Amino acid sequence: MSAILPLRIRVEFPDGNPPFPAIVIAPGRNYPLSAPLFEHLTSRLLADGIAVFRFDWPYFSRDPDKGQPSEGLGEEIAAMRAVVETASADPKVDPNKLFVAGKSLGSIVAWAVFGQFRLRAGIFLTPVLNFTDEGKITPSADKHYPHGDEALRPTLFIAGNKDPLCAKDELYRFAAGLSGEARVAVIGGGHSLKPPKASGEDGNSERNLALAAQICAGFIADQLLSG
Numbered sequence: 001m002s003a004i005l006p007l008r009i010r011v012e013f014p015d016g017n018p019p020f021p022a023i024v025i026a027p028g029r030n031y032p033l034s035a036p037l038f039e040h041l042t043s044r045l046l047a048d049g050i051a052v053f054r055f056d057w058p059y060f061s062r063d064p065d066k067g068q069p070s071e072g073l074g075e076e077i078a079a080m081r082a083v084v085e086t087a088s089a090d091p092k093v094d095p096n097k098l099f100v101a102g103k104s105l106g107s108i109v110a111w112a113v114f115g116q117f118r119l120r121a122g123i124f125l126t127p128v129l130n131f132t133d134e135g136k137i138t139p140s141a142d143k144h145y146p147h148g149d150e151a152l153r154p155t156l157f158i159a160g161n162k163d164p165l166c167a168k169d170e171l172y173r174f175a176a177g178l179s180g181e182a183r184v185a186v187i188g189g190g191h192s193l194k195p196p197k198a199s200g201e202d203g204n205s206e207r208n209l210a211l212a213a214q215i216c217a218g219f220i221a222d223q224l225l226s227g
Helices: 036-047 058-062 071-089 105-114 168-176 202-225
Strands: 009-012 020-026 051-055 093-103 121-125 130-133 136-139 155-160 182-187
Touching: 020 036, 020 071, 020 105, 020 202, 036 051, 036 093, 036 202, 051 071, 058 071, 071 093, 071 105, 093 105, 093 202, 105 121, 121 202, 155 168, 155 202, 168 182, 182 202
Parallel strands: 020 051, 020 093, 093 121, 121 155, 155 182
Antiparallel strands: 009 051, 130 136
């Protein structure tokens, strides 16, 4: 891990007797490990007996204000690989019950890492499936999430219904093209899963984040029950 330091990792284990199922969560571009969505998700998963490994990108740790992802995301992929390897080697973790998740930029990195390990399933929060330029939508799903072995395993995609980076028809089209079990959940909010400021729905922010956490927890529970 020395080649990609500084790498800030937070590891939390549930009550009970190990080994535990576990998940590694990749953050967004400027969305740190302590962001509200991850707090909701971690709290819910710990209550369900799931260990949680969170981390910040090396560029964010070096300079939270001006840091930028590496060209081609090589450093970010190496960072997440290091955390997955750390989780797999932890004696408190059942390596056969290891999941990954990622938000936005983190979902792109998580998809790449998902294809490099024999992980149980992947969760992709607010995936970047299109760019919008002057009202024109350019699909980018196949570029950011190329089909490989990861397409054969269970996946969950969660998007906001007003997310400009994730056109719903593109999300459904992409999920339908995967060979494995693919679930899609569209909930309220934009790319942060928070309602737009002008919508008058500010009170729904916490509800949307809690709902996303609930959906993730249910998906993981189903995968564990399936053997």
